[in-house]
Amino acid sequence: MMADSGPKEVAVIGNTDLTSAELDNNIKNTMVEIEKGTSLLRKMEISVAEAEKRTGKNTVNMQELYTVYLIETRPVDALTEGITPDSLWRRYSEFELLRNYLLVTYPFVVVAPLPEKRAEIVWHKLSADNMDPEFVERRRVGLENFLHRVASHPVLCNDNIFYIFLTEDKDWKEMVYETGFQAKADSRLKAVNAAFRVKNPDGRFTELKHYSDDLQTVLSQLLRVRARVADRLYGVYKVHGNYGRVFSEWSAIEKEMGDGLQSAGHHMDAYAASVDDILEEEEHYADQLKEYLFYTDALRAVCRKHELTQFELEMVALDLACKKQQKEELVTGTVRTFSLKGMTSKLFGQETAEQREAKLQVLEHQLKEGEEAVKEKNTESDEFVKTAWVDIERFKDQKDRDLKEALISYAVMQISMCKKGIQVWTNAKECFNKM
Numbered sequence: 540m541m542a543d544s545g546p547k548e549v550a551v552i553g554n555t556d557l558t559s560a561e562l563d564n565n566i567k568n569t570m571v572e573i574e575k576g577t578s579l580l581r582k583m584e585i586s587v588a589e590a591e592k593r594t595g596k597n598t599v600n601m602q603e604l605y606t607v608y609l610i611e612t613r614p615v616d617a618l619t620e621g622i623t624p625d626s627l628w629r630r631y632s633e634f635e636l637l638r639n640y641l642l643v644t645y646p647f648v649v650v651a652p653l654p655e656k657r658a659e660i661v662w663h664k665l666s667a668d669n670m671d672p673e674f675v676e677r678r679r680v681g682l683e684n685f686l687h688r689v690a691s692h693p694v695l696c697n698d699n700i701f702y703i704f705l706t707e708d709k710d711w712k713e714m715v716y717e718t719g720f721q722a723k724a725d726s727r728l729k730a731v732n733a734a735f736r737v738k739n740p741d742g743r744f745t746e747l748k749h750y751s752d753d754l755q756t757v758l759s760q761l762l763r764v765r766a767r768v769a770d771r772l773y774g775v776y777k778v779h780g781n782y783g784r785v786f787s788e789w790s791a792i793e794k795e796m797g798d799g800l801q802s803a804g805h806h807m808d809a810y811a812a813s814v815d816d817i818l819e820e821e822e823h824y825a826d827q828l829k830e831y832l833f834y835t836d837a838l839r840a841v842c843r844k845h846e847l848t849q850f851e852l853e854m855v856a857l858d859l860a861c862k863k864q865q866k867e868e869l870v871t872g873t874v875r876t877f878s879l880k881g882m883t884s885k886l887f888g889q890e891t892a893e894q895r896e897a898k899l900q901v902l903e904h905q906l907k908e909g910e911e912a913v914k915e916k917n918t919e920s921d922e923f924v925k926t927a928w929v930d931i932e933r934f935k936d937q938k939d940r941d942l943k944e945a946l947i948s949y950a951v952m953q954i955s956m957c958k959k960g961i962q963v964w965t966n967a968k969e970c971f972n973k974m
Contacts, residue, residue, distance in 0.1 A: 587683035647927035651688035652833030654681025751838040780811030799974035859909035
């Protein structure tokens with residue numbers, strides 16, 4: 540039976556699961572460091588005040604229609620120093636560039652998502668055109684929410700590129716590209732390779748990855764159910780308009796009953812017309828759910844970065860173990876595994892003492908470099924786990940708070956709609972009583 544072609548035992552320190560007490564201590568220490576900074580929103584008011592359609596030429600010199608958004612900033616109060624009122628226009632693509640920069644520069648942060656570029660999971664009466672005024676307005680609100688998320692984040696709010704995005708109109712893109720963030724971006728193929736080959740994954744990040752997949756599935760299903768309900772709700776309300784038309788026509792042929800029927804018809808018409816405002820409010824709650832649907836990809840991005848960091852650590856640890864084995868073989872003169880070197884020694888004889896000594900010196904140097912590399916990767920992995928888990932805990936608190944508020948508000952809205960329906964038919968009953 541052929542011997543194993545490589546060492547079996549690889550010492551990996553950076554991914555040892557921390558105890559709950561150690562993890563809590565790390566979180567508290569990091570939070571103390573974070574709280575020294577001040578959220579930008581405490582000093583600056585940020586708004587995306589309006590959207591405007593423009594025409595221009597794209598990269599292939601073709602005429603195109605696009606939307607720009609007006610960002611306005613001003614100091615919170617007169618006592619705030621270093622901030623002056625300002626405004627500038629940004630395209631959606633510039634928001635995308637900012638977010639990509641933040642994702643690469645802060646891989647341990649669950650970066651807030653942008654609102655959707657094109658409408659998805661909508662009820663059939665809502666336009667999916669990305670130039671539709673209602674969709675553009677919802678996207679404007681979503682972009683403002685994105686800026687508020689970043690400006691209130693304990694780490695991202697202090698980023699200089701983000702501040703320049705808000706305050707300087709010229710040469711912003713050039714400044715972003717000069718940071719070299721694109722060269723730091725991990726390729727998707729590299730990340731997928733790490734996910735399949737990592738041998739010692741952190742259970743917490745694996746669990747978080749599965750949770751993000753499950754959350755995405757649940758929110759997608761919830762949004763699709765809501766879209767179907769909105770379709771049927773629209774139909775029910777509009778059918779009440781038929782009641783109004785019939786009652787009005789009926790009132791024209793009645794003398795004693797005419798006034799009561801006409802009044803009831805007016806109530807039905809008003810009820811049918813109110814559905815547009817109701818469904819517009821519903822879209823607001825749907826957008827809140829969509830934000831967390833898109834947040835799931837940000838969670839997975841943090842998990843992928845951890846897998847890549849862990850994989851790199853395992854690779855340098857494996858290389859170090861191989862070098863140690865080579866040294867042992869040189870010192871003892873025995874080959875533990877099947878290799879070309881072992882076959883060569885048997886065919887052509889052993890190396891001279893001088894040759895072994897020279898190789899030993901080279902290996903000693905490589906071992907020192909390998910130990911330093913493992914130490915560096917261990918530190919990098921430990922630091923990533925520590926900082927990432929702090930932000931994940933922050934995100935969990937935010938998610939629980941926001942989704943709870945959105946679901947309660949949605950329930951209150953549904954109760955209000957039902958009460959409105961009861962009131963309409965109560966008013967109709969009073970009209971009939973007066974006939």
